[in-house]
Amino acid sequence: MSTFFHYNQNICLYLFINLIYPHSMFSLNEHLSKLKIEETSKLKLSRKRILECPMCIFEYNNLEELDLSYNKLVCIPDAIGNLKKLRKLNLQENLLLSVPENLSSLSELQSLNLSNSKFCSIPKTICN
16 A cells, blocks of 8 residues: 555655646755655656755665756766666756766666867766
């Protein structure tokens, strides 16, 4: 019963973030912190007009897919290196000026979308 409750709670929060948040004054950090960290493997926060990454994202140790596309992010914190299970990272269509070099430490990363960002170069460690 408790697994079902957590599953429903995460779905409700997902719906809130994706349907209501863009038009509300609620704190995204506050609502993300309600997700069950150990049970969250996918997080889609595209098109939310996010200016900076909510730091609580980097506590999601089991996160495998993170979509922050179509926001207004200028940088990605070094804490991205904490997401050791991350397989897909979508940062498309942001205002990124740089990406942290420790992205290369994400050994499970299979897909990285950086298209249509503002940076001039990608660290060599990421290209290898």
